[in-house]
Every structure is written in C-alpha cells, then in structure tokens.
Amino acid sequence: MPKKIKKINSSRRNFLAGSATVAGAAAAATVLPISIASANHTDKGARGLPSWTGWKKRSALIIHSDKGMETHRAAIGNSVITPLRHVYIRNNMPTMSDAQIGNRNKWKLKVEGVKNPKTYTLAQLKQLAQKTEATILQCSGNGRGFFGHKPRGSQWETGAAACLIWTGCPVSAIIKDCGGLASGAKFLTATGADMPKQLNPKKALVERSIPIKAQKDAFVAWEVNGVNIPNSHGGPLRMVTPGYFGINNVKHVGKLAFTAKESSVKYMKSSYRISPIGKKGSQYPSCWEMPVKSWIVSPLKSAKSGNVVVSGVAMGGTKKVSNIKVSVDGGKSWKKAKFTGPDMGKFAWRRFVFETKLKPGNYKIVSKASAGGKSQPKLRMENRRGYAHNGWLDHGVDIKVS
C-alpha cells in the first residue's frame, strides 16, 4: 500500500481513538485536504455515475446527487431480491476505498459494553458464528418526493429501498463470546469508520443507537447477495438491523457498543428525527422501526386491455406482512391480491400479483398492505424531513389502458 494512502486510512479511523483506534495503530497527524477525502464522490465517469459506483447499472438508477442514487421503480425486478447493480446508494460520508480498507480479513471490530471487551478481526468473526438473512434496506426518506412541502434531501419516490440477502455474524454470538452484556446496556450503538479525520465527529460521525432488544436480530455482515459487500455499500463489514431504517445499518462498521444512552452525535441526536414541519429536536422519535408499506411495480404507465397482471412489493417492517389488497379505482374498492414467490422471512418483502381484466380507460392503481394488525394509512404522516412515508395514496400509479 502506498504510504500516503495508508495515512489516509489511519487518519480516517482516528475518531475511534478515544478508547483505542479501530486499526489498532496510532493515527497520523496529517490533515488532508477535503478534495482528497471526497475525490471518489465527485469524479463522474463516462456513464454519468460517480466512479466509486461505476459498477452499477446506470439505466436502473435515477441520480439525485453524487451521494444519492435511486432505483427506478421498474428496476427492482420480480425476483424478491434486488439485483446489486440496481440497489440505491445513500451516503453520509464518502465511501472508503480499497486502499483505505486494506486487507478485508484484517478489518477490525471493537466491542464495548460487554463483560469482556474485545476487538475482532473480520476473519475471527467469520469463524465465530454465521447467519444468512434477507432484509430490506430502506432509506428513512424513501417517499420524500411525494411530500407537498418539498423537504430538504433527495426526492426519493419508491426506489431508496432494496431487499437483500446478507451473511454475517450474529450480534448475539458476539455478546455471548464477550461474556454477556455489561450492566445498564439499553442501546446497541454502532459506529462507522468512514469519517475523514478533519471533520468534527459530533457533526459528521455516523454513529447510530437502536434499542437493545434489536440485538437478537442484528448482525454484522461481510457478504450481500453472494458477494463481499462492495465498498459503496459499506464493506467490508456492515451493521445489519433487520426491520430498521437504512441509517441504522451502519456502513464500514468499526465499533459496536452496548450503551446506557443514545449516541450524542448529530446523526443520532437531531438528524433522522420525525418531527412536525417547522420543529426539530431529540425529543422526537428517531427513524428506527420501519412501518408496513407496499407499492406497485408494474404496470407503471400503460397496459393493453384484457388480462392485466398488476405486481408489486409489500413489507411489514419488523412484523410479517399478512395481507395485501389492490384497488384499480384509486381506493374506492379493494380486492385481495396474492403473494407469489418465496417467503424469505418477516424482514424481507413479499412480491404480490393481482390478475385482473381491464377495459380501455384511465385507472389509478393503489395497494395496501397489513402487518401485525396494522394497515397502511391512506395519507402520509406530514413531517419536517419527509421521513417514513407509508401512505398508500401517494404510492399509487396512474395507468392508461388502451
């Protein structure tokens, strides 16, 4: 590894030096010009993608910004699992490069808030325990583009969401291996190793706390859809918090801590809070568990009269999705649709199809899912930043049948 780049690596991870550096090495003092740290975000390739996501399929994506790329509604496919080249990107920090990451098997995860704190290498985690699970990754702001007050942030419609299969080490196995939780642990707090050193951790450190009960499902993953997690999706090691919004699935995870309090960084304290329009603060609910939601994937604009197969996806958040209904008249009358394809567990979405006959005309097709006794509401819950939209009306599609 070139010496200069090695310094970037150590430098990046220095935010964890409060107790010990993740890399286990003293940080270099060099302050890097921001242009170096973020170079991989601004260097767009010939296909209109930033070079660090050059492996993505351009035609499957809507580019909102150099850190925000949405999957076209039609590009999630019908195969339950979203193809990796189609999966959305939403980054708070620049993606770490191969050079910054170094040997993936030597990536370190520090564990605190347990009886016997330890630091694991990725190779050690692979030999501790393994689980494979399908989960939905969904940005808290997915659906923001439907809000009337145009909240700040990427104007996602449906495509800041994907259903993926991960393999990693269960957090419960790590806790057990570390002798159990320290007393007073109320939160599972995960910290990303991706913040460039010159930034202020209070403002830029991606550190997220979730209720300790979530540890039973959570895991740290090194594989997604059968391959090593790409850097742009937070490899070599990413926190996976089934049923919780994307931000809690911390990328490039370097530390897990079982803490008495929520983290005090901006991304926990003030960002990702569901507050009324015009208000903000840590007293409002954090973007944690995802609500029940569904949307139509096909058709999107037109169809030929006669047999029409309407298809879509439905998810239950942390609950199993139990029921899906479709309306072709904008919600005046509803019929039950059927789930199709494999049931990959409550944290995955289900595909649904609704076979119907339509005469020429205009239709508003909407879908409404239920899970854990709750159904999607008709309208969005208005909130300052446009988070957690699961209203069925906005997610409908207007179709011309000819």
Add this chain to the structure above:
Amino acid sequence: MPKKIKKINSSRRNFLAGSATVAGAAAAATVLPISIASANHTDKGARGLPSWTGWKKRSALIIHSDKGMETHRAAIGNSVITPLRHVYIRNNMPTMSDAQIGNRNKWKLKVEGVKNPKTYTLAQLKQLAQKTEATILQCSGNGRGFFGHKPRGSQWETGAAACLIWTGCPVSAIIKDCGGLASGAKFLTATGADMPKQLNPKKALVERSIPIKAQKDAFVAWEVNGVNIPNSHGGPLRMVTPGYFGINNVKHVGKLAFTAKESSVKYMKSSYRISPIGKKGSQYPSCWEMPVKSWIVSPLKSAKSGNVVVSGVAMGGTKKVSNIKVSVDGGKSWKKAKFTGPDMGKFAWRRFVFETKLKPGNYKIVSKASAGGKSQPKLRMENRRGYAHNGWLDHGVDIKVS
C-alpha cells in the same frame, strides 16, 4: 437490425417451420458458414472468457471449454441465491445474439397438444399470469470430474449448479388458456430455437420431454435474479422445470408441445441417458428428476484451530430437503448440522452451517442430506457418462487445521 443478421435469425429458427416458424416469417434460404453461427463461442476476450459471456466474473469461474464454465466451489456465496455473474454455463448450441433474438417482447412461443393451439408473444405471456420461484439449475453431469473412468464431457466437480430466482408464466396457466390438454398427452416437450439451420435437427435440436406431471410446477421464464434472462442463459424465454436436471430447462424456448411420445431427437433419445459403463440407448433412464445432494462450501483447504464454521448447501431435487449431517472424520461419525438463511421452497437449496471446534490436524469433512425419506449414498452410481452423481464421499473436502 442489419439485414444480414435478420437473415441469421430467421434461418436459425427454421427448424420449427414444419408447422410454422416461431418468428412467423418464412425462413431465408441462405446457408451460413458455421464460423458465423458460432463466432460468439470462439471469440475469447482479454479476460479469458468467450465474448458472449464477457459479463461474467472471470475469477468465479473454471473454464472447461468454450461452452462449459464451472463456478468455483467457493464462489456460490452464502446467500442461497447464486450471483448471476458466478453462474455456470453449459451450452449445446451457440448462444443466440441480441440481433438474432430481436425485440424480446415479440419473441414467440408456439403451443401444441392443447385443445386450442396458440402462439403467444412474450408480451402476451407476461400479461397472462406470473409466478416467481427459486429453483436449482444443475447440469446432469455435475460431479463428473469425480468418476474414475473419466467419462467424456466437462469434468465438473460441484460448480455446474446454481440456485436462482425466476419469474415467468406457469405452464398450467397456458394450458388453461388453450382450453386444456389434448387427449393422450403424456409428456411436456419443449424445443429450443437456438439450433443453426444448417445443422440436422435429429442430431442438434435441443428438444426435451418430461413427464406430463411436471407441468404443474413448470413455467416459461423471462427473468432471473431480477433481470431479463441473459442470452447466455437462454433468454429471452427459458423453460424452467423445477427439480429436474438442467438440460430440461430448455434455453431460447420456442415451442411447448404436450405429446404422446418423447421427442426422438438425439438430446432426448440417446444423450442424457443414465446407462452402465460401455452401454447406451433409449431404454435407460433419462436425466429427469434430480436426487438429494449436498456439498461443503467452506472451509476448502485449511482452517485455524479452535472454532471452525463449516458451511455448505443441501438440495432435495423434487422433494424438500429435511435433514443435513456433517462428519469431520470422513464419515465415521456424523452430527446434525443446522440450516441457516431463508427457506425458499423445496426446489431451492438450503444453506447449512456446522459450528465445531477442531484441533490441529488433517480432517476429511463430508456432508449427507436427506429428502423424502432418502439419504445420499456413500458412493456414486457408476454410469457411462458420469451423470447424477450424489455420493457423499467424493464431494468431501480434505482440510488441514493448524
């Protein structure tokens, strides 16, 4: 489309002209030099892959020939579904090109042996009915490389197999739409449209018959792992016969016929027959239903002493895999392993893990699956062409623990 290439397309499909061409157009009389028809098979790119599979991940594959590429044992990943770029290739005919295929939605499927024979476009099939299902694609000769008598053909070990998610139209919906089966239908016979015209259909036509009972699970698919089926995997439309060996999943499918007899082409009559060494003929069983099988995926060569996570895949063919055992002493003693990850239905494979502690030394790790009351045998069933190998001993791995 260039006129010359359009001719290739019509020419290719002319074998179906007995009743009507699939493309619905009279075939051009031009006889093509074989070098044009097979050009896409011999033109190897810089990465050592034939250009028509240039999108594959070279490092995931073992190249046996220009029509046979195997997935490395380690490259199927832990995510149940095999990444498409890692999936094996086994072709009897050259892959059709985009130009030969033309507009994918206009691809035609002729249906015979029903009360009201019809020809569907792919667009029509998409609007008739849809199902999504995970199935295993496995070459009949997977495991041939373990046979002692070195049968002719690619010397596959474990990697001519993949677990994939398909979306398509159920054959049962097509039968219903065509008014039901004609009387006397005993086989579902599917015909590929990929044979270059200058070849003799009796010798080169890929046409496969399977027992009519298989129609209830079978479907014609246009999507795999969330994307249009790539040409090299038989797009735009491929027969999917859950639980049946790969050859029955006819690529570039142009005709479905419900027939009283099995097809008389070579690929049905004499190839893919499980006959004793030194014997051949249509009196021997065809490669239809796959038997129960499993193999170790990790570790493959070495491990560090202490905790070792052994992982692998197990499949039941047409039956649900019910049980998986692992032995670290070459089959002297067995312990139950646990399934992990989503259960995607009986036609998919299950991932299994076996967490153990190993001291330094040499180990032979083997796995043995059960399904439908049957377990894998210890030894392979010797046969002329090395088909249907599911013996557990040959599939074991020798590991050095240090």
